[in-house]
Amino acid sequence: QVQLVESGGGLVQPGGSLRLSCTASVTIFSIPAMGWYRQDPGKQREWVASLTSSGRTSYSDSVKGRFTISRDNAKNMVNLRMNNLKPEDTAVYYCNAQMGPSQYWGQGTQVTVSS
Numbered sequence: 001q002v003q004l005v006e007s008g009g010g011l012v013q014p015g016g017s018l019r020l021s022c023t024a025s026v027t028i029f030s031i032p033a034m035g036w037y038r039q040d041p042g043k044q045r046e047w048v049a050s051l052t053s054s055g056r057t058s059y060s061d062s063v064k065g066r067f068t069i070s071r072d073n074a075k076n077m078v079n080l081r082m083n084n085l086k087p088e089d090t091a092v093y094y095c096n097a098q099m100g101p102s103q104y105w106g107q108g109t110q111v112t113v114s115s
Helices: none
Strands: 004-007 010-012 018-024 033-039 046-052 057-059 067-072 077-082 091-099 102-105 109-113
Touching: 004 091, 018 033, 018 091, 018 109, 033 067, 033 077, 046 067, 046 077, 057 067
Parallel strands: 010 109
Antiparallel strands: 004 018, 018 077, 033 046, 033 091, 046 057, 067 077, 091 102, 091 109
C-alpha cells in the first residue's frame, strides 16, 4: 500500500507559476513510475506528466515546455513545476504511483488560474 499526499495548489494569475509536491509513504526508488493527472468537474481525468524510476520523463502536449516533473529522493517526493499557467490549466491535480498492476492516487490539490 502506497499513500500519496499532494500539496502546493492554489490561486494564481495567468502567466504565473506554481509548484506541486507529492510525498510518498515509501521510498520512491521502489515505485517504477509516478505521475500527475488533472481533472476538471464534468470531464475525464487527464494525464499530465510522468517520471520513471530511471529518470525518464514524458509530458502531454498541452503542458510540454511549460511544466517540469522532477523528484527529490531524500524526501520521497515528486514535484511538478508549472510555469506560464493558463486558465485552461485550472483543475484538481492528482499524484499517481504505478506499481505493477496496482495504481495509487493522492487526494488531489486544486489549481485555479484566474485574473
